[in-house]
Amino acid sequence: MKALNLYDIEDLRFEDTDKPELKSPDDVIIKVKATGICGSDTSRYKKLGPYKEGMTFGHEFSGIVEQIGSEVTSLNVGDTVTGCPAVVCHQCHYCEKGEYSRCENLYVIGSYEPGCFAEFVKLPASNVLKLPDNVDLDTAAMVEPSAVVAHGFYRTHMKPGATVAVMGCGSIGLLAIQWAKIFGAAKIIAIDIDSHKLEIATQLGADYTINSIEEALDQAISAIPEKIDVAVESAGSPFTIGQVLTLPTKGGEVLLLGIPYSDIEIKRQHFEKILRNELNVIGSWNGLSAPFPGEEWTATLHYMSTGEINVDPIISDRLELEKGPETFYNLVNKKKHYDKVIFHP
Template sequence: MRTLNLYGKQDIRFEDTEKPSIEKADDVIVKVKAVGICGSDISRYNKLGPYVEGMTFGHEFSGEIAEVGPEVTNVKPGDRVAGCPTLYCGECESCRKGELSQCEQLTVIGARHPGAYAEFVKLPAENIVPIPDSVDFDTAAMVEPSAVVAHGFYRTSMQPGAEVAVMGCGNIGLLAVQWAKIFGAKKVYAIDIDDEKLQIASEIGADELINPKEKSAYDQIMEITGGRGVDVAIESAGSPITSAQVFALAKKGGEVVFMGIPYADINIERFYFEKIVRNELTVLGSWNAISAPFPGKEWDTTVHYMSTGQINVKPIISHRLQLRQGPETFEKIINRDESFGKVLFYPEIG
């Protein structure tokens, strides 16, 4: 079968790999219809991280059940599905407490287990997420990143009527704009230095667009809110700069949620750090998308709101490509040869 396999730093190859087979009674093999590039894929491709040389990459996917093990009863061949790509041990202290996203052995397919940049991918039956006919395969390929964002919002104490600032309008930020509305935000501030991304944020529900190139996001939000700030500030850019600046956006007693992953050290100016102390902020980290009972409410809720159209990923998708275009696409992304939103590959085409 056709796959994209990671061999080393900036070394991903389009190859033929043996198709997975049923080995365990709860195995499920999915024919991949659409698979997306995650920001973590870009980081691992560019700098490496936990991976096995030659491993089939990728973890955000949708598809159709091709084959199931003898003990699988929740799905059958032909069913339309997405997949939770996360594997947990079930034995560590965090797992025993039901805090699965904090599992000591947490891993995702595409690192130490074969991933979804492939014509077929294998997962345990409990990782399979059925999708209704009203959710197309392109949309379902983004169930996983959407569940990641939902996980972060579930960690907050946000109430209907809250005001939310989303710092960074990449794929995660654009999903966060929509989840903020679902969680009851009366006003969402979208912040980015890219006007094209801000325009997409406006299309999917952002109420205020803030470009901090001319005036800081802090100054603009303080002007709009009369010096109050927002109830919840989301850091979704994963930038060392915004990871410091986000503390100034929340009101006294507000919450700051980190969904982005900065791949560099963060130096926090005194002005921003003091906001944590003086405003008595609650600072939340959010990791992965699973909870108990596995895979968690993040997944069912995502599928529901995708089926109603309240999670709309179509404006976020910028490229629809054949899997064989993977190597050149990854190179273009890290070289910033063009603007990329969510990139989807179609393994069965071409």
């Protein structure tokens, strides 16, 4: 089969590789129909390189069940599905408590096992979820990032009627705007340095937008009458991780969703906001809960089926998989603008 395999930093190749085979009675092989580029994929491509040289890359996808193992009863060949790419051990202390995002042996496909930038991918049956009839395959390729965002919101103590600020309006931030509405936000503030992303944020439900290059953030926030109850950091930037601490009201919450790929140094006046304002700072990792893979996944599929999670405005490009190497190069080196890229193998 054809796949995108990562050999080194900025060395991604479209080439033939082995098709996955059923080896366990609970294995499921899925024909990939749509698969998306995650921000963590671009960081590994640009900065970190592969976990294993030549590994098939990617972890966000949807597709059609091609083969099932002998003990699989929850799925049938031909089912349209999405897959949770996080593989957990189901044996460690955290798994025994149902805290699967904290599994001591967690890994995601595309790291130590082949991922979904390929014509076919394999997962355990417990990681595979059938799609509602009205959720299309491109939408379902974004169930995983939505589940990651949902996991963070479930960790907050957010109440209906809250004001939520979202800092960083990439795919995660734009999904966070929609989850904030689902959780009952009365007002949502979107903050970014890209006016195009802020336009999408407005389309998806943001009540206020702030371009923090064009106007001073503290002044723009002070002009908004509502006090911010929950501030979501979804950019993973060393700069915004400090800034986001200045946003919530006293006793408010900061939800950290963005993954930084460089060291963080927080200014004293930013750090003191945690202390003086008695902020609750919440780290969030992956998107798993019990029963595995969790309510984040079933809720995402529900809200995609109702239209309350809408990913169409987020997806900018639908491309053939063979365009992967040039797309990654153009994306990380800013040779071309993309929002969310979906490959069709």
